[in-house]
Amino acid sequence: xxxxxxxxxxxxxxxxxxxxxxxxxxxxxxxxxxxxxxxxxxxxxxxxxxxxxxxxxxxxxxxxxxxxxxxxxxxxxxxxxxxxxxxxxxxxxxxxxxxxxxxxxxxxxxxxxxxxxxxxxxxxxxxxxxxxxxxxxxxxxxxxxxxxxxxxxxxxxxxxxxxxxxxxxxxxxxxxxxxxxxxxxxxxxxxxxxxxxxxxxxxxxxxxxxxxxxxxxxxxxxxxxxxxxxxxxxxxxxxxxxxxxxxxxxxxxxxxxxxxx
Amino acid sequence: xxxxxxxxxxxxxxxxxxxxxxxxxxxxxxxxxxxxxxxxxxxxxxxxxxxxxxxxxxxxxxxxxxxxxxxxxxxxxxxxxxxxxxxxxxxxxxxxxxxxxxxxxxxxxxxxxxxxxxxxxxxxxxxxxxxxxxxxxxxxxxxxxxxxxxxxxxxxxxxxxxxxxxxxxxxxxxxxxxxxxxxxxxxxxxxxxxxxxxxxxxxxxxxxxxxxxxxxxxxxxxxxxxxxxxxxxxxxxxxxxxxxxxxxxxxxxxxxxxxxxxxxxxxxxxxxxxxxxxxxxxxxxxxxxxxxxxxxxxxxxxxxxxxxxxxxxxxxxxxxxxxxxxxxxxxxxxxxxxxxxxxxxxxxxxxxxxxxxxxxxxxxxxxxxxxxxxxxxxxxxxxxxxxxxxxxxxxxxxxxxxxxxxxxxxxxx
Numbered sequence: 001x002x003x004x005x006x007x008x009x010x011x012x013x014x015x016x017x018x019x020x021x022x023x024x025x026x027x028x029x030x031x032x033x034x035x036x037x038x039x040x041x042x043x044x045x046x047x048x049x050x051x052x053x054x055x056x057x058x059x060x061x062x063x064x065x066x067x068x069x070x071x072x073x074x075x076x077x078x079x080x081x082x083x084x085x086x087x088x089x090x091x092x093x094x095x096x097x098x099x100x101x102x103x104x105x106x107x108x109x110x111x112x113x114x115x116x117x118x119x120x121x122x123x124x125x126x127x128x129x130x131x132x133x134x135x136x137x138x139x140x141x142x143x144x145x146x147x148x149x150x151x152x153x154x155x156x157x158x159x160x161x162x163x164x165x166x167x168x169x170x171x172x173x174x175x176x177x178x179x180x181x182x183x184x185x186x187x188x189x190x191x192x193x194x195x196x197x198x199x200x201x202x203x204x205x206x207x208x209x210x211x212x213x214x215x216x217x218x219x220x221x222x223x224x225x226x227x228x229x230x231x232x233x234x235x236x237x238x239x240x241x242x243x244x245x246x247x248x249x250x251x252x253x254x255x256x257x258x259x260x261x
Numbered sequence: 262x263x264x265x266x267x268x269x270x271x272x273x274x275x276x277x278x279x280x281x282x283x284x285x286x287x288x289x290x291x292x293x294x295x296x297x298x299x300x301x302x303x304x305x306x307x308x309x310x311x312x313x314x315x316x317x318x319x320x321x322x323x324x325x326x327x328x329x330x331x332x333x334x335x336x337x338x339x340x341x342x343x344x345x346x347x348x349x350x351x352x353x354x355x356x357x358x359x360x361x362x363x364x365x366x367x368x369x370x371x372x373x374x375x376x377x378x379x380x381x382x383x384x385x386x387x388x389x390x391x392x393x394x395x396x397x398x399x400x401x402x403x404x405x406x407x408x409x410x411x412x413x414x415x416x417x418x419x420x421x422x423x424x425x426x427x428x429x430x431x432x433x434x435x436x437x438x439x440x441x442x443x444x445x446x447x448x449x450x451x452x453x454x455x456x457x458x459x460x461x462x463x464x465x466x467x468x469x470x471x472x473x474x475x476x477x478x479x480x481x482x483x484x485x486x487x488x489x490x491x492x493x494x495x496x497x498x499x500x501x502x503x504x505x506x507x508x509x510x511x512x513x514x515x516x517x518x519x520x521x522x523x524x525x526x527x528x529x530x531x532x533x534x535x536x537x538x539x540x541x542x543x544x545x546x547x548x549x550x551x552x553x554x555x556x557x558x559x560x561x562x563x564x565x566x567x568x569x570x571x572x573x574x575x576x577x578x579x580x581x582x583x584x585x586x587x588x589x590x591x592x593x594x595x596x597x598x599x600x601x602x603x604x605x606x607x608x609x610x611x612x613x614x615x616x617x618x619x620x621x622x623x624x625x626x627x628x629x630x631x632x633x634x635x636x637x638x639x640x641x642x643x644x645x646x647x648x649x650x651x652x653x654x655x656x657x658x659x660x661x662x663x664x665x666x667x668x669x670x671x672x673x674x
Contacts, residue, residue, distance in 0.1 A: 229280035232293040
């Protein structure tokens, strides 16, 4: 429980650098998303005026995420401020971005809107999504990715998260779902800088937090199980530098504070 | 539940039941989370002397001693006889027993700066009350403590994060152990508003090596408190009576204003105490304290017996000798197998870490292997010696450690 206010710049980076990267996993694992992408070939840029930009590329039935603006984008969606982007991702229908390039590609924009709607349904845990084991697994996977990648923005600008990380040792923390492909996120907490990624960690982790299966990850991510008891039963395993896991976990709790704000 | 090691099957069965009806299954410092889940027993069945048995029948030489309270060994006959005799007459009645007065008199005679004593059940009861006494005495608000120092589970000091509001710690300020410049900065920043400084005699953070006070640390803190009219509170809950029966401040050459005691006070019976200077007596009388079981006589009778035995047997000397033998033996065993192991803390409250082990995995594996062989070593929390640990126990433990290290070396851990 933290009473600390949400920092708009952190929230916008969470959307750009933690939520939007989930499109890759969504399209890779969700048949509905794959149908939406179809044969589209496009580079869609999200940009905050005088701020960061990211690119989502759709090609060959997949979606990839890149930091920065693509050189020859299909569409550039510009937001005037962090608050503007946050309002848009928060569901404010009036906070639409300005298509400063490619606004005439209405079919592509409609297709991409469908894709982000599907992402929102999976991440929010829409009943239709959670009705199947595959949907629950995907929800858990995306939640894990957002939590892991979200640590980067939080570490750079959120007071409680920075405080939690400042009090824990440096090292590489890795979160994974056992037996699952593409369900590993890592966070490298250095003395001065930090980095987060999805996929194989850059070196042997100092601490590994593993969920025994998707069902446990799903329940843990949704705060539906007693995670301390789950560690005792072995459903969640923490091996190595436990204080790093504690600090990172505490910082991670801020992700939901932000995305539910 | 995932695969259950046969060695701990009953522990895990109980835990599975507990997890359904008890938050965390086991909460607090004895939670499996705090040690190595799956590698340690979860539930104990019985204990005697320096040994205990888990619910699966595994036997252990005990280097945790109930996380400190058991200083003379489990079920010490003289202590248990005193408690039982008292309990046969009164367990929980409407008034304190005569033994409360006797115990207060005895403690005041032991702790030379003290003029009075009060009692509770746990360490937190006393540290929180002591902080209030410091505020009442000085009319000030601020409390200084050391980062990562444990003083209990109340909101002003809990290491937990849940259920707190920012206001809980508005007047709590931290500095790093042995960092006198940071201490002085806080004193300067909050001049005339610091009510108390609460410190443990040496620093014993969880997960890390213990750190002894640097030369001049205690004299500097003590003189600053005297100069500024600040109440110096010694949290001697973990180390008290194991290092010196007159209070751990005697070992380090300073004198606090208040001392909080618990663990070794009654050899496992639930009791804590705070003792203070005469000057704090009025403030102490004004700060309310009570609890449903705080006047219960059997624990006080146990304490009186325990204190007298420790005086008679010079228990701190025994603990130091046994602890030194254990630590020295472990370091030598480490050398034999190519591991640099570092002892930390006083020998009676020892802890050991491995060099070049930033992820703690080597230490965790070592403690798990020794525990599997029959001597409980906690990988993250300091250990406690009891006077029941015999030279044979130490030798046996060192053989287990040798086997564990040999296995680790073979597995290139």
